[in-house]
Amino acid sequence: MTALQGLRVLDLSRVLAGPWASQTLADLGANVIKIERPEGGDDTRGWGPPWLEREDGDHGEAGESAYFLCSNRGKRSIRVDMRSSEGQKRLKDIAKSADVLIENFKVGAAARFALDYESLSRENPRLIYCSITGFGQTGPLAARPGYDFLVQAMGGLMSVTGAPDGQPGGGPQKVGVALTDIMTGLYANVGILAALAERERSGLGQQVDLALLDVTAATLANQASNYLVGGITPQRLGNAHPNIVPYQSFQAQDREFIVAVGNDTQFARLATLLGQPALAQDPRFAKNADRVAHRDTLIPLLADCFAQRDASHWLAELESAGIPAGPINTIAEALNEPQLLAREMIVDLPHPDNEDLRVVGSPIKLSRTPVTYTRPPPRLGEHDGDLMLDPWGDG
Template sequence: MTALDGLRVLDLSRVLAGPWASQTLADLGADVLKIERPDSGDDTRGWGPPWLTAGDGEDSQESAYFLCTNRGKRSLRIDIQSTEGQERLRELAGRADVVIENFKVGAAARYGLDYKSLSRENPGLIYCSITGFGQTGPLAARPGYDFLVQAMGGLMSVTGEADGQPGAGPQKVGVALTDIMTGLYANVGILAALAERERSGLGQQVDLALLDVTAATLANQASNFLVGGITPTRLGNAHPNIVPYQSFKARDREFIVAVGNDAQFVKLVTLLELPALGADPRFATNAARVAHQETLIPLLAERFASREATDWLDQLEAAGIPAGPINTIAEALSEPQLVAREMIVNLPHPDNSDLKVVGSPIKLSRTPVSYARPPPRLGEHDEDLNFPLWDDA
């Protein structure tokens, strides 16, 4: 038995935020029907290379991008613009627990697939809408994409090298983090609505906006402005509220030191053979170190530059000071800790039995996640439409 065994999810979304939400629900045991356009399917099916290598050594038609966010689902091709397709989807929505969609505001209503229409036939339906700017407000009708919203939401203004440094300028995060965080917030909203339905018997609409999520996840940076009146700027790998909490260059490569409290700072300067810094009133507390970081950081940087990163990391670990290498993706996915946590999962695919995916980070002691299906081929489960799907009889 999985945590969400028996939960029925109709996924009308595409690309990343919605599919990320439904993939998480599938990992937890939900039965997810992914509805795709008959001709081309989800947009991300075409977002390659790279492509999954087939058994004959040739590239298949499955993009790596699509594979990262669609495991555990059944793929059904339904033409949402046809009357027959709309009727079929309304029938499925009538038996579903959850619908996830990311149409532009108002588009679902044109097909009779909006929350108001579907909830008349299925009052217990949880209907999750994901858009760039939400269902209300002056920008509601605008399309929104992760890159655009990272810019509008302020995230890019605090990402990248500081002004005056080589390569300075705003940068997007290296993955579509706003989409992913929106998918995770969507899961929270869906599960909260399902829990409330246990008491009321009624469903509700969950309204998620990429811009809202970006603002919410600015966290301490937003609070620095709202509480302190400080407009955060780009600091490269430094931290606006903690010092030293950044990258340093060793003789051979950069690495990270993350000193989170005053006791760790004393350990650090002792290790660096700079013990007087620990008693210096300019550096004795974190607030003082933030105020005098332009004096402190060069002193630490000079010492770190004298040895190779591996030497420092070994010593820092032995002293109990948080530190680590700056890994490539290949190095990160080979980390023994991730291997021990079973985060790389083999999920045999019809085109390649050796398909590997990054697994779910959710570890449940009694109802663990499951990987019931690999990411589906386009229309792989169309035949299921010939049988009563989700038949309660």
């Protein structure tokens, strides 16, 4: 048994936020049908290189892009032209027996095909209909298209990401992955599962309205609260933290590493480790609020100490002292971390084009109904035949 066994999900979404949501549901056991355009399918199939190298040694655009592979495992792919009346009828028929539908059309576009919530819920009142857009179903910007990069900028995330103005490389930066898309996919899952739980009481479905801009605002967390509570407009601090000191990167003799002191006791241990126990008694540094106020004085003192030895020395010493610290890994180093490997976060998922496909697995660990990896990301239209038989099959 899996946690979501028997749940039927019709995925009309593309690119990342919607597919990320449906992939998570598939990992948890849901039966997910991915609907794709006959010509080219999901946009991300063409977002390479790199491409999955095929067993015959061929690769390139005939294969699957690495981007597509990251967010579409566990699904079946069926090609449907929803611009045609036949395609619209097929989708309506599938939606009649779906538990969940995920879409990321522009506001109003689904209604042109009679695939909107109002139309489909008349035939299937138990349907959970999740709509993902840049700006939501309401408001003055609802009709505008929205992309992760654009919304990271508009939502304030870029304003607190990157080095301060006047420093080398200073200026606003986007996060290195499409984090707003991914977080929107995760919030979509929360909304979908909440609606499913409520359906157990009422017997009725509902629409779940997710906006990238809303999610960006919600995930500003302490930075948004710093403004709303303290009237402070947060600024970029590079790798430093606005509310905790020292909580940043330091340059050792050979390379940078991270120190994350979370409380005053840890700071006292750090001061002792560095041979500067008096720092913890100094009224400028004894409490975190004092350290925040005097960071410009404290940080150079700590930096001078850390610059005397290699990062490996400091990381070993900090671990022994119970002070959170770690290396700044490359992606390759991170994905080969023994801890991630022990947690089975890198999964072998043989693909029809290459049996050696490996993907990053789900971080969700359930004790009785663990996640499963039953299908590799599908080739375009791989399961078209299912549409002519039973589109849902046995999951």
